[in-house]
Amino acid sequence: MYNVLRPGPAILAPGSQGDDVKDLQARLKQIGWFHDAIAETYGPKTTEAVRGFQEKRQIPVTGEVDQRTLDRLYGMTRKPTSDELNNVVPEKAPTPAMVLDDRCLQGRVICISKSQRRLAWVIDGKIQSTMDVRFGSVQTPTRNGVFSVYWKSRDHVSSLYDSPMPFALFFSGGQAVHYSADFAARGYDGASHGCVNVRDKQAVMALFDASREGDKVVVYQ
Numbered sequence: 001m002y003n004v005l006r007p008g009p010a011i012l013a014p015g016s017q018g019d020d021v022k023d024l025q026a027r028l029k030q031i032g033w034f035h036d037a038i039a040e041t042y043g044p045k046t047t048e049a050v051r052g053f054q055e056k057r058q059i060p061v062t063g064e065v066d067q068r069t070l071d072r073l074y075g076m077t078r079k080p081t082s083d084e085l086n087n088v089v090p091e092k093a094p095t096p097a098m099v100l101d102d103r104c105l106q107g108r109v110i111c112i113s114k115s116q117r118r119l120a121w122v123i124d125g126k127i128q129s130t131m132d133v134r135f136g137s138v139q140t141p142t143r144n145g146v147f148s149v150y151w152k153s154r155d156h157v158s159s160l161y162d163s164p165m166p167f168a169l170f171f172s173g174g175q176a177v178h179y180s181a182d183f184a185a186r187g188y189d190g191a192s193h194g195c196v197n198v199r200d201k202q203a204v205m206a207l208f209d210a211s212r213e214g215d216k217v218v219v220y221q
Helices: 019-030 044-056 067-076 181-189 201-210
Strands: 108-113 118-123 126-134 145-148 151-157 164-172 175-179 196-198 216-220
Touching: 019 044, 019 067, 019 181, 044 067, 118 201, 126 181, 126 201, 145 164, 151 175, 164 201, 164 216, 175 201, 181 196, 196 201
Parallel strands: 108 216, 175 196
Antiparallel strands: 108 118, 118 126, 126 196, 145 216, 151 164, 164 175
16 A cells, blocks of 8 residues: 565575576676675675665565565566576677777867777877767667767766766767766666767776866767
């Protein structure tokens, strides 16, 4: 009558072991809740990740996995690969050099290519660093054009979507370059609300520290 949810019987809990625990950890890692190596033991880090996941989705916060928690997690994730379950990091093929727009060749520029899905930090025509990026959907497109960084916000949280936007470099209204845990977890399966998402936290942190308000931002196809 009062919309009070009660936790169900625990399917997995602190102290549990085995392949089901590895599957749980791998799925939590896919959506940015678990960050340690996958193991067979349900320890404190797994408990902490489950509690965070439950609290975010307004599921009774117990740190134990009941059927409601498991169903919600399965609905948001895919079956982990063998490599994910065994902490195997696949080798990356060499990345071809990024082709810069002519507007990126002078001065200090954050150069962003939609077709290449990459961002380059460029000084006087020389690429200092590059990183993968993700853009807005058809409904919330990232604007093309020449802009400038007008505000830097290291620990920004969106007032519109109530989502973290760490290391945000705002360049056009509410659109910014920033780190995205969702992009890191889901890759190009998702989209932003118009911002330029970066999945490499260390790379965007370095860009945030190196850039200044007033630096040029070029967004092009």
